[in-house]
Amino acid sequence: MAGSKVFFTGRRATSPRKSLQVKLEKLIDEVELNRITKKGDFVAVKLHFGERGLTTYLNPVFVRTVVDKLYGLKAKPFLTDTNTLYVEARHNAVDHLRIAMLHGFSYATIGAPIIIADGLKGHSSREVSVSGKHFQSVKIAEGILDADSMVVLTHVKGHNIVGMGGAIKNLSMGCSSRAGKHMMHASISPEVIINRCKGDGACLEHCPVQCISLQEGTAFIRDDLCIGCGECVTACPHNAIRINGSSDGVLLQEKMAEFALGAVQDKKDKVCFFNFLMDITPHCDCHSWSDSFIVPDIGILASFDPVAIDQASIDLINRQQGIFDSKLKGNFSPGEDKFHGVYPGLDYTVQLRHAEEIGLGNRSYEIFEI
Numbered sequence: 279m280a281g282s283k284v285f286f287t288g289r290r291a292t293s294p295r296k297s298l299q300v301k302l303e304k305l306i307d308e309v310e311l312n313r314i315t316k317k318g319d320f321v322a323v324k325l326h327f328g329e330r331g332l333t334t335y336l337n338p339v340f341v342r343t344v345v346d347k348l349y350g351l352k353a354k355p356f357l358t359d360t361n362t363l364y365v366e367a368r369h370n371a372v373d374h375l376r377i378a379m380l381h382g383f384s385y386a387t388i389g390a391p392i393i394i395a396d397g398l399k400g401h402s403s404r405e406v407s408v409s410g411k412h413f414q415s416v417k418i419a420e421g422i423l424d425a426d427s428m429v430v431l432t433h434v435k436g437h438n439i440v441g442m443g444g445a446i447k448n449l450s451m452g453c454s455s456r457a458g459k460h461m462m463h464a465s466i467s468p469e470v471i472i473n474r475c476k477g478d479g480a481c482l483e484h485c486p487v488q489c490i491s492l493q494e495g496t497a498f499i500r501d502d503l504c505i506g507c508g509e510c511v512t513a514c515p516h517n518a519i520r521i522n523g524s525s526d527g528v529l530l531q532e533k534m535a536e537f538a539l540g541a542v543q544d545k546k547d548k549v550c551f552f553n554f555l556m557d558i559t560p561h562c563d564c565h566s567w568s569d570s571f572i573v574p575d576i577g578i579l580a581s582f583d584p585v586a587i588d589q590a591s592i593d594l595i596n597r598q599q600g601i602f603d604s605k606l607k608g609n610f611s612p613g614e615d616k617f618h619g620v621y622p623g624l625d626y627t628v629q630l631r632h633a634e635e636i637g638l639g640n641r642s643y644e645i646f647e648i
């Protein structure tokens with residue numbers, strides 16, 4: 279079997295008529311967005327507006343290009359994301375809209391309204407039935423469920439707990455309410471390695487719920503308050519905090535795949551995915567900084583299959599030469615696994631395997647370069 283179709287346009291832009299924006303327009307035409315939407319449809323354009331301090335969120339020009347194409351189909355697009363578990367710039371809809379505007383996403387710049395899909399405080403969701411290994415139902419944001427169709431725009435990058443973040447992560451963590459995010463994160467519990475801890479307190483500053491304190495010169499984490507975000511693992515300069523038990527990241531990835539399935543369950547043939555392989559950082563866009571890229575920019579992919587587009591993204595990333603002055607610790611050569619080179623202990627392929635097992639999509643694909 280040939281697998282799902284994935285369309286690709288490369289990063290090179292050599293003239294005004296071959297600018298990246300023009301190439302994205304051609305990619306949108308090639309994938310035929312009219313297959314997923316019709317006149318009058320409410321189309322959720324799902325993206326991540328970027329945490330405060332992050333500089334590698336999706337370029338608003340690309341989002342505007344997608345929105346204009348949707349208007350050309352006489353659809354009613356709106357930009358959307360969900361609130362975060364942790365208390366930062368995207369914790370509620372008011373703060374979330376403010377950071378979106380500060381990052382260049384507003385009606386004035388994009389031409390479409392922004393609707394935070396899980397409401398003012400992240401409580402607006404409905405149960406969706408799934409036949410998963412971990413869940414029989416998941417909590418998906420109402421704004422996602424109420425939309426007639428969806429265009430999912432994903433900045434592909436690494437992730438400190440699940441190894442990589444692509445379309446599956448955007449659909450799962452990005453389309454669930456706060457309660458849903460809790461259901462996924464519940465299995466994550468960080469642990470301090472006492473003999474490595476220097477007591478410098480760097481982790482305290484990064485914990486979004488202030489559940490770390492110093493006790494007798496050593497970091498102490500209150501498990502009852504921890505939301506399992508993993509920020510402290512990244513923040514510790516001495517590798518003195520680890521995720522407790524090697525299966526936690528595996529469990530989270532399997533749960534993510536089941537939430538991703540729930541997010542698109544009622545939208546058969548109504549969802550299109552675009553993965554942007556640019557500014558490929560080691561951390562996710564929930565971080566409040568952007569580290570150096572681990573590989574050069576590659577281009578943009580489009581598909582109707584979230585699993586195929588993530589697999590194709592990984593394969594293209596792995597073909598690149600790794601960037602030496604980056605968080606990459608090994609696997610620099612073309613053909614070597616880059617996200618594994620950043621996070622040697624994490625197997626990010628779990629999310630793809632489980633997603634395929636539960637019927638979200640297909641890991642095999644055929645790529646069409648335009």
Ligand code: SF4
Pocket residue numbers: 470474475476477478479480481482496497513514515516517518519
């Ligand atoms: S950042 Fe690391 S070394 Fe510093 S207090 Fe926290 S756990 Fe200990």
Ligand code: SF4
Pocket residue numbers: 468484485486487488489490499503504505506507508509510511
């Ligand atoms: S994972 Fe770490 S940073 Fe996140 S809430 Fe728990 S202790 Fe705080």
